[in-house]
Amino acid sequence: MADVFSLGFRAGFWRRAFSLIVDALVIGIPFQILVVWLYAATDGAVQVTGMYVGCHIVDQPKYALDPPPPKQSNFAKECRSSVIGLETSRTLVVGRAFREGSVTKTVSQNYSLDSDGQPRNALHLDWLEQLALLAYLITMEHRTGVTLGNYVFRIEVVSWKSPGSPGIPLLNSIIRQLSQWLGLVPIVAFGVYEFIAGGEFSFVFNEGWTIKSITLKSATNEVRVLLICLGLCVLWSLCNLILIVAKRDPLFDRLARVTVLRD
Template structure:
């Protein structure tokens, strides 16, 4: 039994295989969407924009708010830094933004609160539909669907790994519930950051926004996110199932003629379990 358990551990997919698989899968989903957004951005005068995927930001500082520009919500007094950015792929723009900053000094500590507005291709303020959330939801749907059907995405196939159900290793694909749980559980550590981001956005809609009360929550949320990433990285680097795979009852293994996945037993419980 010990030999079987050790053999299972040696067949766990390592860190870089998982990273490259996610990179390939992101490219498969995002690149066609980015081409679509590039076309829509140009055809709708900036009404459709996106900053997701593999992009470059070209930014320049502007000394003052461009004359005649009307922002919604309007800026309160004290905003004194302005920056315009073009976001795109290979020189083709997907979005254009204006970021206004308000720097405050409290003793030796300096804080800056920023608001970002969408701009048209000509640089005029306008409302725009962001495709960032739909694009990431589509990536999530792709990962869940592929892992449910075959246990492997196109990216995983490229690096010869796949997901297995630890309760039924001979099964092709994961139960839908487990595929959904493992892909959602990856982001548990980022929930505090999302909550704080929501608070920052709510603060930005006030007539006189200030980030002074959100500095500590931002620091805590960032620390939690970093610790979550480190925990997952260490687990995967040591060929152990990361927390999201353990929660889902799944594992990611190497495949190949010399490494048939059908012969892989599920992870054995610890001696005290």
């Protein structure tokens, strides 16, 4: 570790953040352009959320929808997602807005539409863009230790074991990227347990997936466990954020035995 410390100063929050934004654009812009073509070529069978989403109120449809919209629906709106004016997705939202105390709540159901505004089954590829970004980050850190965003903001990921060599071991790169999301593990584990146990999260949600009003006295054991899981997620994120702002190695970098240095 002494060699790592002697190489330079650690990258702070803003360099890391802006570097990630550049990398997201490097992957996101070509991906969005591809989806624009796929959306047009497949008549809306392939869709993805674009960089701009605009919605406008429409009349409630007279035809049957599958699955059925919420009971006593009182609004409908059509949302279009686009990139530089080119459509990448089109969605009909039908739902019910109502008052609960001083709060207005909404229950809704979304339906994918084709380019003519008719309901159709569609494959949504938002997850594929995130997967491509993850693969890009892992590959570039492994091969050179520098992504395009890192190059722009003059930072580099180096290995504790061989800080003078370009790139970091592949396993370390995978550990670094995945461990950033460790805080979500308790929440995901809790959700999987509830799903396997046949729970429908009725302790948190009303019918239509609106959130219940919960007090400490009325909280069930499931709610308490969920709050603990959320607390662990927030704690993990805060610990890493504080270390990065202080220009020290965050926990996920330490787990991967790497550090991020700036010129």
